[in-house]
Amino acid sequence: MSGGLGRFFGIGVGPGPAGMIPLAAFSALQQADLILVPRAKHVDRSIAKQCLNGLGLPESKFKEIIYNMDPDRAEVEEHYRRLAEDIVRDLKDGRTVAYLTIGDSLTYSTYGYLVGALLRALPDLEHKTFPGITSYCALAAAFDWPLGQGKETTLILPCPDDMAVLRRQIETHDVVVLMKIGKRLNDVLGLLKHIGVIGNCVFASRLGLPGEVRSNNLVEFEPDDSIGYLSTILIRRDGKGLRRGAAILSDRVAELPVEEVSIGVP
Template sequence: MTEMKQEATAPAMLWGIGVGPGPAGYLPLAALQALQQADLIYAPRARGAGLSVALQCLAGIDIGLERNPGRLREIEFNMDPDRSVLTEHYAQLAQEIAAELRAGRSVAYLTIGDSLTYSTYGYVLAALRDLLPQFPHHTFPGITSYAAAAAALDWSLGTGKERTLILPCPEDAAILRQEIESHDIVVLMKVGARLPWVLELLQQMGIAQHCAFARRIGLEGEVLASDVSTLDTSCAAAPSGYLATMLIRKNALEKRHQS
């Protein structure tokens, strides 16, 4: 008689791992070890994209997929503005991952940038906690898109007592203007198709030369501009998606090394 494999009595491990954004080396060593030993690797991919950006950020790093490609689970994401659609999607994904964990298979969940900064992983983690209270998991911190952009452009994210605001790009230019006027630095994420009017606003405020822009850092189609007043208009017209970050400085950086 063939013995059936019994379901594990306790869930296996979940690892949340931020990769990139950009160069493949942007990955903690401890996270690499988890990736190599995970039974399954879940990688998000935007709907319509041929390849997961998260996997592109791991190019050249041996995580064992060439020897065992069956470990990979690509998840197609459609960033639908309808919250009910997204809620259902995350609920279904959490149920799928929970089933793997209950069966004793450890899971590594990839996300771009930091694991818990505007990340899909945060939603998945919350949904899994509802399904599997107290399940074993570990979240590795990653590199945020704005930290990667600042490093690529030698752009200081804050000096002295400067006040910094991090926010997704609002839909209204008046709201963004108010935020800029009440902070020293604004990190603008999820710029997407709003880039043209954001650039126009910065020009109107006379601060474009103090602001920087980065898109697809370390990947094909990379754009890095330390002065957005010189940003090519064709860049503004190109689709930026969610891989674009604007670094806004209200006043010129103080040169404290000069008397």
């Protein structure tokens, strides 16, 4: 801890499985005096912290930050403005502060609000944002499912409430990465069946975390809406883009147990 202004790190810890954090980001966590761990008010444990299982970071470094999943953007911005004020006090005490996000720090993440508020308060703040592995990249890798080939168009889309809007997006893009599905999951599956593309899709919820569900056979998939939280569906308009070898391998991968992977750093 130095006598001057501390540094700030924003760190994407990946979608769930321990060990998916980049080595540079892990090195930054080792340097941090304080690691801020966000936890949604409606869950018992921080998902972001679970992504660091087995990495040997001292518990004394961690501090939990409780947040509400508020759809009101003004309320979200105000929450992160107040959080930034708290972090500024630690930084002015010379502490190096790291803030965790699941997936990637700047892909549909509220981290953007926080780093913006910090830089408005401290324009000369020494900081670094580390990218993380997104849920859709991990899902694609789990099933050897190409996210884009050649000149295909790929759309990353938070799930709309109106299924007619989703249908138009599927029909005008080669690949759609559907995120933030929530309670719309069964409506989405119904649409995919109706337009005849469900056989080209893969699904995962809580990938690499307790309660994980994943499938590349959505034709017979009948989930409860409750698993829509932390869910992603990869949708391909034309099944010709899926290699036969990849489809066979994904059947085997889906049967494998999920194992925790740890990073050993000397």
